[in-house]
Amino acid sequence: MSISKILNSLEKSWERDHILLNIKKGLGTDEIVNEFLVKNERQIKELNSLLRPEDIDLLNQVEKLSTCESKLINEIKNLNYLENNENHHILIHGKIVPSNRVSHNKISSFLINWSNKFVVIALLTISAIALSKQAWA
Numbered sequence: 001m002s003i004s005k006i007l008n009s010l011e012k013s014w015e016r017d018h019i020l021l022n023i024k025k026g027l028g029t030d031e032i033v034n035e036f037l038v039k040n041e042r043q044i045k046e047l048n049s050l051l052r053p054e055d056i057d058l059l060n061q062v063e064k065l066s067t068c069e070s071k072l073i074n075e076i077k078n079l080n081y082l083e084n085n086e087n088h089h090i091l092i093h094g095k096i097v098p099s100n101r102v103s104h105n106k107i108s109s110f111l112i113n114w115s116n117k118f119v120v121i122a123l124l125t126i127s128a129i130a131l132s133k134q135a136w137a
Contacts, residue, residue, distance in 0.1 A: 004127040006047045013040055055126060 014036060022032050037044060051059075 001043075001046060003047065003050050006043050006050070007127055009043055010040055010047070055129060058126060058129065 019032060023029075
C-alpha cells in the first residue's frame with residue numbers, strides 16, 4: 001500500500017467529532033491515542049516501514065508546530081480566564097462592563113478548521129515527498 005493511501009485511511013479513522021465526543025465523555029488523551037494505535041496497528045506499522053529519514057525530520061517539524069499551536073491555544077485560554085476574573089472583580093464593585101466575548105461555538109469552529117487544514121497540509125506534504133522520491137528513484 002502506498003504512503004498516500006495509508007495516510008488517507010488514517011486520516012479518515014481519526015474523526016475529530018468522534019475524538020471530541022470521547023473527550024467530553026471524560027476519556028483521557030492517552031486512552032484516545034492508545035485506542036487509535038490499537039485499531040490502526042497494521043497501517044501504522046506499514047507507514048513506519050515506508051518512512052525515510054527526511055520524512056521523520058518532517059514529522060518532527062510537524063510535531064513542533066503542533067506544540068506551538070497547543071501553547072498558543074493555552075495562552076489564549078489563559079488570557080480569557082484572566083479577563084473573566086477582571087470582569088468579575090469589576091462587577092463585584094458595582095460597575096457594569098459590556099461583554100466583548102466571542103461565542104464558544106465560533107472559537108471552537110475556528111480551532112477545528114485551523115487544525116483540520118494543518119493536518120491535511122501535513123499529510124499532503126508527506127505524500128508529495130514520498131511520491132517525488134518514488135518518481136526520482
